[in-house]
Amino acid sequence: LLSQVSVLITLILSTLLYAEQMLSGAEVALVIFCVMAAFELVTPLPLAMQMLGKTQKAAQRIRQVADMPPTTLNPLESAALPKQYDIGLDNVSFRYSEQHDWILKNINLSIPQGSKIAIIGISGSGKTTLLHLLMRYYDPEIGQVLLNRQSLKHWHTDQLMTCFGVLSQRSQLFAASIRENLLIAKPEASDKELTTAIKAAGLEKFLSYLPEGLETWVGESGVKVSGGEARRIALARLYLKNAPILILDEPTEGLDSDTERDVFNALSVFANNKTVIMVTHREAGLGLVDVVYQVEQGGTLVPGSDSLASMKSFL
Ligand SMILES: Nc1ncnc2c1ncn2[C@@H]1O[C@H](COP(=O)(O)OP(=O)(O)OP(=O)(O)O)[C@@H](O)[C@H]1O
Ligand SMILES: [Mg+2]
Known part of the structure; x- marks a missing residue:
């Protein structure tokens, strides 16, 4: 809603400026697109903030698993696998x-x-x-x-x-x-x-x-x-x-x-x-x-x- 109101206000203001011949037609369009693009950039931010907690917890769990000591130790140099599998x-x-x-x-x-x-x-x-x-x-x-x-x-x-x-x-x-x-x-x-x-x-x-x-x-x-x-x-x-x-x-x-x-x-x-x-x-x-x-x-x-x-x- 905020973005729509802002675009509307921008449209009214830029139309007035256009009437005063302070802005050209192309500049009016440019200003309106800039306002729309600015809102598109910030719209996902609240959602991202909501996800932040969940993502941090998931990362913590992955780190816990990654930091666990291995149950087996690998040899420094691994031999080639045998041809026989007994x-x-x-x-x-x-x-x-x-x-x-x-x-x-x-x-x-x-x-x-x-x-x-x-x-x-x-x-x-x-x-x-x-x-x-x-x-x-x-x-x-x-x-x-x-x-x-x-x-x-x-x-x-x-x-x-x-x-x-x-x-x-x-x-x-x-x-x-x-x-x-x-x-x-x-x-x-x-x-x-x-x-x-x-x-x-x-x-x-x-x-x-x-x-x-x-x-x-x-x-x-x-x-x-x-x-x-x-x-x-x-x-x-x-x-x-x-x-x-x-x-x-x-x-x-x-x-x-x-x-x-x-x-x-x-x-x-x-x-x-x-x-x-x-x-x-x-x-x-x-x-x-x-x-x-x-x-x-x-x-x-x-x-x-x-x-x-x-x-x-x-x-
Ligand atoms: N990672 C683990 N740490 C500690 N104890 C474990 C672990 N994994 C299994 N156990 C225990 O080892 C015992 C044997 O478990 P296992 O899974 O090998 O049994 P299973 O014969 O395969 O049983 P099921 O037929 O129910 O699959 C069980 O008492 C189980 O609780
Ligand atoms: Mg089993």
Whole structure:
């Protein structure tokens, strides 16, 4: 309103000055445009002031995370990644800190390249923690995690992550288009590669309903897509990354039985020549694996029964 009144006053004054022949027609227009431009410049300022508090708090939170000490230390010089991806746990014991109880105790496990294992156990027994140790999110307090018989500490964590494709119950999407969300897994992927991954993940039908297709914006943290669609986008990412070791942490949790079947079918084709380490509560997923282990409540790992019927008490 203030800007409109100001423009009106300027218009009246400059018309009077024009009548007095103190301003030319062009100068009248110039003065009015200057007043309008001046208001356009200051109009967003109150909104910016409102956002300032929120932005400062967000920056504070980011700084807190950035200033946290890392959970693992990278070597000064990282070795080249091995060609063979055999994984081993050598007498591994882990707790989150000295103030916490032990989560995993004396774990010995050998996962040769190409083998497919499932890890079961009750909630809170340490299954996700075990997966995180394999990817070196943390180092074990006792024992070591090995890749091709060498400690994971030999490699930079960024480098190690190129070996792992992760699918979990939380499909993290970013406020960007579906295309950009897929390209996170392989920024240089061609349109043909994207199409193959979309097909493999069963996303074709969903995309065909969207007027903007791959350019559709998924919203803040992917709020505009359903849980099942988000999981399929994550599956397509897994496909694009094409890492030799698949880490699946309850990959179908929260999905309906049709989508669950689709996801497991897609995974069974895709995982053909890869190592699979899967945590699951679902019987359906066990068709994907050859061996089952169980994390017991005390934190030890024991061979699970290969009879599905006898395992139902854990599923
Ligand atoms: N960052 C952390 N700091 C401290 N304790 C943690 C942390 N993450 C997990 N824990 C604890 O470690 C234990 C094992 O957690 P974990 O997530 O590995 O269990 P889980 O077997 O994957 O359970 P679920 O089946 O519910 O996913 C739990 O008691 C949990 O509370
Ligand atoms: Mg878990």
